[in-house]
Amino acid sequence: MTAPNPAATSPAASSPAGSIYDLGYRHYEGKRNGRAYAMWSLFVEGLRNVWGFGRPMTAKAAPFILAGLYALPAVFQLAFSSVIAQRVATTGQAANLLDYHSYFEDFYYLVTFFIVAQAPELVCRDQRYQVLPLYFTRSMGRIEYALSRLGSLATALFVLLLVPYVALFVGDVLMKPDTFAAIGDELPKALPSIPAAALIAVCLAALSLAISSFSPRRAYSAIGIVAYVLLMEAIPAAIYSIGQSGGWAWSDKLFLLTPITSLIGALSWLFGQPLDPEFVSGSLTAGAYLAASIASAGVFIAVLMYRYRRMPA
Amino acid sequence: MALTETSSLTKDYGTVKALDRLDLQVEPGIIGLVGANGAGKSTLIKILLGLIPPSSGRASVLGLDVVADTHEIRKVVGYMPEHDCLPPDVVATDFVTHMARISGLPRTAARERTAEVLRHVGLYEERYRQIGGYSTGMKQRVKLAQALVHDPKVLLLDEPTNGLDPVGRDEMLDLIKRTGTDFGITVVVASHLLGEIEQVCTYLLAIDAGHLLRSAPISHFTQRTPVLAVEVEEGADRLVVALVARGARAKQDGARVLIALESDALYDAVRDVVADLALPLVRIQQERGRLEDLFRDAAPASGIVQ
Numbered sequence: 001m002t003a004p005n006p007a008a009t010s011p012a013a014s015s016p017a018g019s020i021y022d023l024g025y026r027h028y029e030g031k032r033n034g035r036a037y038a039m040w041s042l043f044v045e046g047l048r049n050v051w052g053f054g055r056p057m058t059a060k061a062a063p064f065i066l067a068g069l070y071a072l073p074a075v076f077q078l079a080f081s082s083v084i085a086q087r088v089a090t091t092g093q094a095a096n097l098l099d100y101h102s103y104f105e106d107f108y109y110l111v112t113f114f115i116v117a118q119a120p121e122l123v124c125r126d127q128r129y130q131v132l133p134l135y136f137t138r139s140m141g142r143i144e145y146a147l148s149r150l151g152s153l154a155t156a157l158f159v160l161l162l163v164p165y166v167a168l169f170v171g172d173v174l175m176k177p178d179t180f181a182a183i184g185d186e187l188p189k190a191l192p193s194i195p196a197a198a199l200i201a202v203c204l205a206a207l208s209l210a211i212s213s214f215s216p217r218r219a220y221s222a223i224g225i226v227a228y229v230l231l232m233e234a235i236p237a238a239i240y241s242i243g244q245s246g247g248w249a250w251s252d253k254l255f256l257l258t259p260i261t262s263l264i265g266a267l268s269w270l271f272g273q274p275l276d277p278e279f280v281s282g283s284l285t286a287g288a289y290l291a292a293s294i295a296s297a298g299v300f301i302a303v304l305m306y307r308y309r310r311m312p313a
Numbered sequence: 314m315a316l317t318e319t320s321s322l323t324k325d326y327g328t329v330k331a332l333d334r335l336d337l338q339v340e341p342g343i344i345g346l347v348g349a350n351g352a353g354k355s356t357l358i359k360i361l362l363g364l365i366p367p368s369s370g371r372a373s374v375l376g377l378d379v380v381a382d383t384h385e386i387r388k389v390v391g392y393m394p395e396h397d398c399l400p401p402d403v404v405a406t407d408f409v410t411h412m413a414r415i416s417g418l419p420r421t422a423a424r425e426r427t428a429e430v431l432r433h434v435g436l437y438e439e440r441y442r443q444i445g446g447y448s449t450g451m452k453q454r455v456k457l458a459q460a461l462v463h464d465p466k467v468l469l470l471d472e473p474t475n476g477l478d479p480v481g482r483d484e485m486l487d488l489i490k491r492t493g494t495d496f497g498i499t500v501v502v503a504s505h506l507l508g509e510i511e512q513v514c515t516y517l518l519a520i521d522a523g524h525l526l527r528s529a530p531i532s533h534f535t536q537r538t539p540v541l542a543v544e545v546e547e548g549a550d551r552l553v554v555a556l557v558a559r560g561a562r563a564k565q566d567g568a569r570v571l572i573a574l575e576s577d578a579l580y581d582a583v584r585d586v587v588a589d590l591a592l593p594l595v596r597i598q599q600e601r602g603r604l605e606d607l608f609r610d611a612a613p614a615s616g617i618v619q
Contacts, residue, residue: 025433025496028426028464032388033417041414055402056443129400134459137362137392138415139384 038139039148046152050118062117067160070110073098074164078171085175097172100193101271103164104200105264105279111204112229112260114160115153119208120221122149127216132311142308146213150205150304157201165193192270199270200263203293206300207259213307233258240282252282256292265289314376316341316467316499317361322370324356324523331356333523334370341467343493345510345531346503348520354503355395357520358469361501362392374467388417391460395471395503399452401445405436408444409459416463423462430458434488450481457488461498468492468500474509486513539574540600542566543583546593555586574599 045054052060077084077098084097104111126132135145169190176182211228212221236254243251255261261280268275269286280289316339324332331353348354359365361374363383372379377386399408406427413423431440434454439447444455453473460468473489474482490513493500504510510517511531519526545552549565556563559582562573572579580597587594 025492026429027496028418028422030422031419032463033419035384037417038415041411045411054404054407059402125400130394130396130398131400133364133392133394134398134412135415136364137390138387138412138463139417140415 074167154205161197345514391465
């Protein structure tokens with residue numbers, strides 16, 4: 001290393017007035033918003049992030065394909081609603097249509113793929129590329145960070161889940177000859193979709209983010225989510241089937257630990273439908289599943305916050 | 314107001330004491346925080362930012378306590394970490410704008426400040442490219458830009474020249490110096506390279522193994538007789554003899570000869586002697602009394618490199 005650099009002043013700095021093009025550094029005197037605004041900004045960034053906006057096309061592929069596939073059956077039914085309506089009118093047979101209460105039950109695996117792909121996207125990148133210290137030295141606490149991320153994923157999921165419900169609703173209304181009467185008929189059936197979508201969104205967002213936050217590597221986080229969902233579905237089912245022959249009366253209580261089955265049970269409660277024996281076995285009520293779902297969301301949110309509280313920065 | 318004050322600041326990592334009863338009082342300026350790797354520089358910076366809590370003792374930044382007033386401190390500081398902190402698949406402008414908004418700047422102001430700050434750090438058209446395609450030098454500039462974008466009063470830079478080539482390093486140091494002197498922003502530069510601190514800082518803090526080694530304005534270290542260093546490929550010993558014979562104070566330092574530059578006539582003497590002895594001259598260079606000389610006595614094994 002040599003003696004001090006004699007050329008250590010720039011032209012703009014050395015001439016007192018600067019050049020007419022260079023206004024020089026100006027201090028910022030304007031408004032500074034607080035922590036709520038910082039959280040909102042992070043929430044918006046996260047929401048864009050989940051859908052791949054502001055990032056390359058490849059980042060948009062997974063979320064849009066999965067969301068598209070999830071909505072596809074409902075959109076198809078909407079597109080062919082007039083054909084279906086004609087057939088019903090001519091043959092007098094009731095068509096076997098997709099239903100609000102069973103839609104998630106039929107296509108839940110696409111939603112699971114979505115969280116497996118996008119939850120790690122949202123939180124692992126910040127850990128992997130060590131962006132977190134930049135947040136935590138700004139008006140952004142650790143809990144605020146965790147809640148913003150949760151909000152982003154839950155909102156993205158809510159939209160994804162709601163789109164097919166809306167498509168079903170529009171399709172069902174268009175099938176009826178009297179549109180206004182049809183809206184009145186369909187609306188009470190369709191409205192539970194909103195709390196249903198919200199419940200699924202919060203539960204799955206909390207679960208997937210809590211697991212993702214433990215690894216900076218997206219692949220490990222994705223495997224973690226898949227492993228958790230599969231194991232927690234399979235183990236209670238296995239113990240229950242053993243327990244039935246062994247006469248263990250308590251064994252069906254384990255179904256309360258299942259992530260997806262519990263949600264399906266909870267939806268039955270929200271839509272006021274009986275539990276589908278194809279999916280849900282045992283003597284538990286739909287209300288119990290609803291309680292289990294809400295409790296699991298609470299537990300995972302707590303885990304997520306605990307994790308960020310302890311995260312070294 | 315003092316930039317920072319600490320009293321018996323201690324940070325324990327289990328068995329390792331990163332900071333050991335550190336007492337500091339530093340006024341604003343461009344402060345060099347120097348120490349070997351692991352001396353506790355980053356730990357001190359992280360405590361001042363409120364990223365990690367001190368184990369015991371107190372610390373304050375601009376009169377704000379690091380534990381009680383963390384949120385107030387964060388409004389007035391900018392932090393450039395030592396490690397990479399940039400996502401590769403994001404456009405630089407978008408990233409810096411996002412960070413400005415997290416600091417509380419409204420949307421339009423965040424955009425304007427981003428453009429201004431990126432121009433200031435010397436990124437022009439490249440700022441619309443993804444960060445993953447940047448060179449190390451450009452990444453360091455983006456890191457500096459995100460620390461500056463919300464116009465902080467204090468800038469904490471942890472090893473800002475890490476991984477840069479000599480040209481990139483000089484540019485970064487120039488940038489830091491301008492930020493400190495022209496904008497009136499107090500800058501704390503942590504580095505294990507004394508030469509850098511010497512180039513840009515007005516005040517020096519040296520820590521070693523969690524203890525304060527030195528704390529003084531940089532002029533204290535450098536106000537000495539200027540020294541002329543003459544490097545020759547061979548015959549340094551003969552050069553010393555000939556110069557001493559002409560009445561100069563000279564001593565040999567490896568392949569170099571250090572001469573106390575008492576008058577300008579000495580340049581002529583050096584020229585004449587080198588020509589007379591027909592020595593293979595490599596360079597003639599003026600040096601200030603250098604920090605490393607002072608550290609050589611104070612911390613013989615501290616691992617500070619020039």
